[in-house]
Amino acid sequence: MSLTDLRDELTARLGRDGLVTDPAHLRTYECDALTGYRVVPALVALPRDAAEVAAAVAACAKHRVPFVARGAGTGLSGGALPVADGVVISLQRLRRVVEVDPVDRRATVEPGVTNLDISRAAAKYGLYYSPDPSSQQVCTIGGNVAENSGGAHCLKYGFTVNHILAVDVVLPDGTATRLGGDAPHQAGFDLLGAFVGTEGTLGIVTSVVVRLLHTPATVRTLVANFDSTKEAGDAVTAVIAAGIVPAAIEMMDNLAIQAVNAAVDAGFDPDTAAALIVELDGPADEVEARFADLTRLCAKATGVTIARDAEHRAKIWQGRKAAFAAVGRLSPNYFVQDGVVPRTRLGEALTRIAEMGDEAGIQVANVFHAGDGNLHPLVLYSEERGEHERAEALSTAIAELCVELGGSLSGEHGIGTDKACSMPRMFSADDLDTMRRLRAAFDPEGLCNPGKVFPTPRLCGERPGPYRPHPLEAAGVIERL
Structure with a gap:
């Protein structure tokens, strides 16, 4: 070399x-x-x-x-x-929206195009790209493919993999090829499905063909407040059990609401223990009938706010999507965890997380996709008080708790470096060996994004630590670029 x-x-x-x-x-x-x-x-x-x-x-x-x-x-x-x-x-220079095809309802884009810009390009045709991670204004479609990103509306519409028709990729030896095709279902092995969500370990995406959907005819959104996260979780279960499939059901606890209210004028009740954001979309008659059922199912809510118009709805979502960044107002240092639990165990999971946080002396804010049990606990800590290691251990323990409760280590953020050492908690040695064999079929030399996803002695024995400023930097003599 x-x-x-x-x-x-x-x-x-x-x-x-x-x-x-x-x-x-x-x-x-x-x-x-x-x-x-x-x-x-x-x-x-x-x-x-x-x-x-x-x-x-x-x-x-x-x-x-x-x-x-x-x-x-x-x-x-x-x-x-x-x-x-x-x-x-x-891939930041590959930013072209190559084509929007309104007849076949698809768009071809380069990997550096932001998620939201796809919907902006399709809007004039009455179309949009439905996966919407909270970072959709800045995250790129290539990264969405790598992580199989979800978002608030994945409960009804599915994750990135459900909206990708084809990808052009460069394999680890430099060969360019296409996975997938024009038809929604391809004969043979599902190599496209195998590729999406592999976190950049099988090759590099250079072009993506995405599905586009028609903009819903009607959208209704409400915010329901509850006295506890358990009651809010029970309401989620009741809504789904009633046969209602909302476009989105999101939950924020009081700590997250405090942060959001300090950052964005979204109008959330500062005194509520938990807030559910529930959104229905589709044909007008269906939405109105389901919305009436939904309000009845929120009978235990201490208050319900219904979005008055599109502007009010946008304010609500602005608050929800600002939550991760807003938590920085409470603590400049925090881990964003990402695990999944069965929807019926949401209340149990949130109770256990609160107990674990109390035991560790660490605050945990919760904001997440409640409809599919995709938790995003935000573990707050102080470097000055030497809490980094405790917070990191708590974050890992929360991810592994999700597996214990019958869920998974990640819903959309991926395993990466952060959770590679926890993979044996979810998968057997044979499972991991099978995954490695698939990876080796694409990348026999192990050059493409090495050290990710799978546990390795180096990663799990000598994990990279947090950034420590040089003494001259701390004294103000030099600056870090």
């Missing part, structure tokens, strides 16, 4: 402005949104199109240098954490 030779080859293929080598600039890419883990890459490639992505991957394969694809860096599991002697291949 020769990084010097690789640098020269990448410069020849991508141009001088297609490669980042300056040590200060390389630090821009040292982590994703899970900032507790940081590794500075050796080089960062900035390809402009699919051909240059393939050239960069082929060069890495030739010199046996590991590489990691990176989109907007909004991932929350350390999935885009670089390799110290490796290359980051950034």
